Amino acid sequence: MKIGVPKEILDQECRVALTPAGVYALVNQNHDVYIEHNAGLESSISNDDYLSAGAKILKTPEDIFDVSDLILKVKQPLENECKLLKPSQILFTFLHLAADKALAISLCKSRSTCIAYETIELSDGALPLLIPMSEIAGRMSVQIGAHHLEKYYGGKGVLLGGVPGVEPASVVIIGGGTVGINAAKMAIGLGAKVYILDNNLKRLRELDDYFHGRLQTVYSTQHKLTELVLKADLVITAVLVTGAKAPKLITKEIMSKMKLGSVIVDVAIDQGGCIEGSRPTKHSEPIIKIANANVYAVPNIPGAVPITSTSALTNATLPYVLKLANNGYSAIYDDPTLAKGINIHAGGVVHKVVASALDMEFSELKV
Ligand SMILES: NC(=O)c1ccc[n+]([C@@H]2O[C@H](COP(=O)([O-])OP(=O)(O)OC[C@H]3O[C@@H](n4cnc5c(N)ncnc54)[C@H](O)[C@@H]3O)[C@@H](O)[C@H]2O)c1
Secondary structure, eight states, rough: OEEOOOOOSSSSSOOOOOHHHHHHHHHHTEEEEEEEEETEEETTTHHHHHHHTTTTTEHHHHHHHHOEEEEESOOOOOOHHHHOOTTEEEEEEEEOGGHHHHHHHHHHHOOOOEEEEEOOOOSSSSOOTHHHHHHHHHHHHHHHHHHSGGGGTTSOOOOOTTTTOOOEEEEEEEOSSSHHHHHHHHHHTTEEEEEEEEOOOHHHHHHHHTTTSSSSSOOHHHHHHHHHHHHOOOEEEEOTTTOOOOOBBBBBHHHSSOOOTTEEEEEGGGOOOOBBBOOOOBBOEEEEETTTTTOOOOGGGGGGGGGHHHHHHHHHHHHHHHHHHHHHHGHHHHHHHHTTTEEEETEEEOHHHHHHHHHHBBOOOOO
C-alpha cells in the first residue's frame, strides 16, 4: 500500500504522524511510505532520517494526497486538506468531530473513509490511541496551570506547592481518567493540595487505592463541584464520554464567584470543553478571560512537546497502521477495535455517538 504523511498545518502543531521507526516497520512489510518535505523538522526528525528509514520525500501536500491510499495525520484536516481527499482513500488521524459539524460535513462530501484515533476502543472501553496524548496533556496541564498562576502571566500569584509555613495551592481535577490521574501525579509531586472528582465510583476507589491518601477523591455532583471550584486556585477539566460533546460543568455564574486570577485548564476543549463561553485557543494566545477565571483552552496541548508526543503517538498507532496497510479497509472485519474508529464512510456518519452529538443522520456500517 502507499502511505502518505503530510506536514501538519494547524497553528503551532509541531507533531508529525509517523517516526522513522514507523517508516522502517512499514517499508519492511513491502509498503511505500511518502513523507512531505520537512514534515518532521519540528519534532527533530530530518528528511534524511526518513530517507534512511526507507521513505520517499515529496514536495507538497498535493503530492502526498495525490499518491497515497492511506493518509496518516495528527490533527483533523483543515478545509484545504479536506478538498484533497478522494473517495478511495483512508484518513487516519485525530478528528474530534463531535465539536466540529462543518468538518464532519466536509469529510462526508469527500466520501473518503475517516478513522478517528480517539474512538478506537478496546472491549473494556479503553481508548488506546487517546491514552498517550492524554498522558501528556494531563502532565502538561499542571505545568501550564502553575505558569499561568504567576502574577506576571495574569494569575493570582500563587505557588502550587506553597512553602513551609504557607499553605499550598488547591488543585481541582474534574474527571479521573488518563488525563486526570496524570495531572494528579504532577500536582502531588509539586506539593499542591489535590481534589479529583469523577462520577464513576469504581474509578474513585481505584484512585483512592493508587494514591494512598495523597489526594482527596470526590463523587462528582454539581453541588460538590461548585463548592470545590469556588475554593480552587487551579481547575483542570478532564472528563470524557467517548465520541460525545463534553458537558458544560462550569458556568459563567460559577466563574464570576471564583477568586480573581484563578486558572482553568480546559483539557476537554477538543470535545467542546466543559466551560460555558469557552472556545478553542492557540498556543500563541492560549488564554481567554471569562469572569474571574483565566481559561486555557488549547485543543492540541501535546503539540507543544513534539519530541515526546510524536514518538508516543507512533508507538500507539503503529499496530493499527500496519493492519490497515496490510489489509486495507477490510482490516475492520477482523478487528472490532479498529471498526469502532470509523467515523465517516461513503458519505455518511457511521459512529452512533458522533452522529448523535452532531445531530446528523447515523448510517449503519456493514461490518
Ligand atoms: N486538549 C488536548 O490537547 C487534549 C489531549 C488529550 C486528551 N484531551 C481530552 O481530555 C479529555 C479526557 O480524556 P481522558 O483520556 O482522560 O478520558 P478518560 O476516558 O480516560 O477519562 C474521562 C473520565 O471522565 C469521567 N467523567 C465522565 N463524565 C463525567 C462527569 N460529568 N463528571 C465527572 N467525571 C466524568 C469518566 O468517568 C472518566 O473517568 C477528553 O475530552 C480528551 O479528548 C485533550
